[in-house]
Amino acid sequence: MLMSGSGRAARVHYLAGTFRMLSDGDHVVCAVTGERIPLLELRYWSVERQEAYASPEASLKAEAGAAR
Numbered sequence: 001m002l003m004s005g006s007g008r009a010a011r012v013h014y015l016a017g018t019f020r021m022l023s024d025g026d027h028v029v030c031a032v033t034g035e036r037i038p039l040l041e042l043r044y045w046s047v048e049r050q051e052a053y054a055s056p057e058a059s060l061k062a063e064a065g066a067a068r
Contacts, residue, residue, distance in 0.1 A: 031058075
């Protein structure tokens, strides 16, 4: 269940088009902004870098930084 571990950050393994819970929690932290992202709202991540992003803009910013 996604909502177990209320208030704790989840450990997640990001896959293409989905993710797998490694430990209970109800959110992950955006790698760019530090913002908490509820798992039910998680839409953007990098499989390669295993990072979550709060928005498409944050994802693009991370991608631009990785290209350097």
